[in-house]
Amino acid sequence: MSKLFTLDRFAGAGLRLRSLQIRVAQDVDHCLAEPLPEPEAITSRDGEALSCRRSLCGFIEAGTGVGKTIGYLVPLLEYASQHKKRVGISTYTRFQQRQVAKDLALVQQRIFDGLDLQVAIRLGRQNFVSRERVAFWRERLKGTDLPKAWEDFFAWVDRWDESTDPLDTTFLAWREIYPDMPEFSGLAEEDFALREDEPHAWYEAHAKAAQSADVVITNHATLLIHGALKTGLLGDLDAVVVDEADRLISAAQSLLSRRLRASLVVRDLRRQYPDPREFDFAEARQEADAIQDLLRDLGETLEYRDTLLSDWPARFPEENAALRGHLERLVPLLPSPSARRDFQRVLAGLDGGETVDVVYSPIRHLPAFHIDDLEPERFVGKLFVAFGEDEVFLPRVVLVSATLSDPMTEKLDFVHQTFGLFRRPFLTSRYEPDRFGSMTFVLPDPRVGAPFLVDDEDLSERMWNPEWLAYVENALGIDDHRKLLLTPSFEDIARWMERRGLEVGKTRLHEGILYHQSDVPGAKLVQRIEQDPDVRVVITPSLWEGVNLRLDGKPWMQDVLIARVPIPPYSPLLQERKIAWRLARQAEQARKKRERGEKAVWRTEEELRAELVWESAKKALRRLRQGLGRGIRDERDTVRVWMLDPRVLFPTDALNGLLFVAAGLEDGEDLVQAAEKIPVHPALRRWSQSVPARFRGQLSNADIFLRDGTLSSLVESEGALLCTTC
Template identity: 25%
Template sequence: MGQTSTATGPPPVAELLAAAVSALGGSEREGQQQMAGAVERSLRTGEHLAVQAGTGTGKSLAYLVPAIRHALESEQAVVVSTATIALQTQLVDRDLPRLTKALQPVLGREPTFAILKGRANYLCKHKIESGAQAAADDPGDEQLFDPFQVSALGRQVTRLHEWAEQTTTGDRDELVPGVTDRAWRQVSVSARECLGASRCPVAEDCFSEHARRAAGSADVVVTNHAMLAIDAIEGRAVLPDHDVVVVDEAHNLVDRVTSVATGELTAAAVSAAARRCGKLVDQALSDALLDAGEGLDTVLAEVVPGRWERLPEGVGRMLTGIRDASWSCRQALGPDREKGGRDDDATARKFALALVEEVHDVAGRLLTAFDREDPATRPDVVWCSETERNSTRTRALHVAPLSVAGLLASRLFGRSTVVLTSATLALGGSFDALARQWGLPASTGDRAITEPVPDDGSGHDPTQHADRDPATNLVWHGLDVGSPFAHGKAGILYVARHLPPPGRDGLSPACLDEIEALVRAAGGRALGLFSSMRAAKQAAEDLRTRWDGTVLCQGDDATGTLVTKFAADVESVLFGTLSLWQGVDVPGESLQLVMIDRIPFPRPDDPLVSARQRAVDARGGNGFLTVSATHAALLLAQGAGRLLRGTGDRGVVALLDSRVATKQYGGFLRGSLPPFWSTQDPAVVRGALERLRGA
């Protein structure tokens, strides 16, 4: 990690933060200073911290400064994990380069940083040089019968090979414009498929290995939640040694970890594993696996998609056959030890092992998922899904953890000091909802840190309230540093109580009338967030017949292009669904009205949601409030957060779902939103929008 700046260690965090802010031309912010102090205390005491920091707080600087100081003092890397590529890019391309240069005069050396992604995000030079056929490497290519699709795939692969001769990083995210997943798979490998640095003939030039070496010597390593999950949850050491993890966009942590821990099994995947074995094993063994895959396809065609309480008749037998046949192939392929063989043979074996092991592991997990009689106590949830592509319906089996709280508690919080931060963590006025999902203990009282606590030299802050779980000895603090926005003066929360509750047949005529009235009052300048693409398109088509302004709708063009057009045209409106709830950053007068058509509850037939609600109910809790309402509150807060993006912004958040005002859970939802001035009077809101437009 290098030497610290003085014999007694780096300067205090407050001094470093002040130097950074001054060098970057910024101004001091109370919330930023408060957060930086709390992060420093957390790293010093080893107690976990959850920080809610609103847009404009400068939270990246607030955690990066104490993180860098800790890395230099401890000579151990700090890992910063994000949920989105956008934030990852912001940290690596903008925030960290400027910050490290600003701190260099104070620290005596320039801190170092690196970005680290999964192997599949980098070009594999060995795969490119080996000349492996695309069809052999991509199990789905045999289904491509459309000549146009085949030629399009070929053009993309050719472009990738040309790019491989030019790129210095091999990072997929640097390829603009991008390519399809199908094309990228022809030039990349998963962690299971990789030969490893000790066996790969081009390991010295491997892009992934270069990234890992850079991360191994960096003070700050930026990664994503999926890599964090693989390192902590799956037990595969993909990150350098570290004792501190900063989780930005922490509201997405559980979903990303759940995704990594979810297995999928299809007949096509089983068949692909059998073909990959090819001539590497006895034909009878690969044929047995191929037959088992075809048998799975047959039995799945007879079942009803949805969550399973038990294995349907015939499915267990097929899964047992797949598990046993894949294990036989795995044994025949032998251990990964043949270092003297040909490179292409080793590559073929590794690809075959990767698929066979995945099939075996998921089949075994599916078979044991029903061992416990009480479904509410089973660790995994199993369901069958159906998708349609090119007029062909495909069934797939999925197995996902009922909860990742225990895994996070033991393998993330139990091994590192963790700082979790986001603009949205306190739901219903409390951190408890997300803390439970993370595996942290519920609060025993007021956990908010409201004032900076001076260091008494003991290494512990005795005046802070903290929560300790006696079973895991986890201690954590919650902190809301607020926002630089004066929400009560800058924004209005309007709940359209007079509208009928949303139905299943699309937006009601009254709701469409309300949308038109609000858009006219605002003169456009509106973002419509809808619970489904069907509703977004219905609203867009209806408004186009009533209003002469520009109506943009997700799906008309690339989302990024639509957002750019919306920001440039002050009097336009943009309607869309989920990605817009969290992905729009449009400060200024182009966005002065955010409309939300209905409470974004998850689908009641969602397998994981329904299973998690049932498990909470079985323990005597309120499954709906704990699972569905928490999910909705998080999205509502994210959606409402689109309104104020700059300190000069003003506007209205309009909730067009009357249940926010009439149902008991409405208080919890409203308590999760920023503290806007609120009203249920449509005339008041229209008048405010008209005055804002005139100003």
């Protein structure tokens, strides 16, 4: 492999050869060359003797600037070519999928001098344009004065034939002609997307090609369906690199969990099945509205606290009977197989067969059913193990990401447990460039009130603090820099929109600020940002990771602002269920250890509660680090990061500078006292560990954004005092 990593080859491909990139490649090559683990003899819970086969797993954390994509592509393609084995690459985002495909083509042609492995991209159905739905709307819109773009769109679909490349029937292919779907009131991309129960020759051809291609590029959800559900959807794969591996658990959670608002589900189905011969919308809406009214009425009685659906038969027998009746009438009306399955799970929740909660949104108290999985990591763990006569679906797996390590310890010691693995992996490595980009900081004024008047992350208690809302708004207008404001939820943005008198629920550009709402997907938001010169500030919860906003070869924004630390919100009901589940699991594990004559370790309920808090802190810090990384994607990039959450621990190295700032303020003593407070939540105490190590020294040179709307330099203040004491 070393002959491929030469300065001449990389220069010829327009790439820069990096030393850490070579080390990543060596690690991947090591995982591909090592003999597979031998089967183990184990005993099942029922006492049955079984054979257990496990994947050979490696974990590589490679920070931005390492060059990880090329680093894993070169050994993976060499392995596929030399051993005639099928390999795969899985990503979480479409952006990274496209980037991998682009880099893979470059590596084949320029690094390998014309290697010709067959490559296939495996996409989900929603990426394909439905010819049937296009024909339906074409007929429905006949006689309407439509823009020319519609004629082009219809003509593009008409040109499809048996020789058309399946990927040329996707929305991605259409965007190579036009940046978006043609405009018409009430219609959007999802109105033309392929439905789950609809035949589509090109989609099926693309799926078949992916089962035999030498290299298949897919997404985490498809990989989980292939390996964890044992469907073999991708065919026989010998080795897989899981890029953006930190999002594998999120993908599992999305597969296993649902949040269902009956009226919204029915409304969305009307878009998918607009023909009344396929879907009786009026009757379905009647049942869905009745369900929503019933949940809302009961929610008022319960003060909108979450409830477990299996408790309804005993606690609310009349409401339980009414809900069951509405659900039983709704399910057969739903034309979508997945929608029917989801509401059948809700019905099962009434009988205790599924864990289903009734939950309410924080502000408007809109009710929904929430189907949750308490341990998605166990589901992910099924990717890497097989029992009995079954073969493991992924013999070799290398998991790669910029944020795999424990955010607290910054180590990979127990990373395998995060992914449901009970054996230490074959390899763990962590690489971070010493120099890559430049980052400066603006720290918050700790005197500003916390984001919420009730300062915790309980969804049912959220009340936004007007002082904090105004403080963040003031930061947006401090100068004419382009700014990306990252906030954890659309609800935050809704509060700022209300302060401006804007309609909540629809993405709006107002005075140069693009307020993002859930009606616009992240991919479309990125297009809008890059194409609309009037956008100067973006407020969004959707761009913490997986995107690369660029303009003329530089970051689109000069500033990245963090509205508040993204601590995951929690439901008290869900937290209590997790505690009960872990206590029960602990008791079962203790019983087994006693049977083996081993000593059982027992954690108290209080310790388990603390464990959940630390887990939420780790999630917050990992996401925060991803957000900070949006501003540094190239070694020449420079970004200013604003932390606008006044709850965070003020960095110790910056306290000296703060004293000098305080000396010039009438209420300077209050500023110092507020900065010395120790936050309760670990994510707020340890937020600075999300800053890449090479930039942490800059925290002592930061500015502070005071609550009066002015910026003050801690360094300049300290320097001024030093001069007077010379």
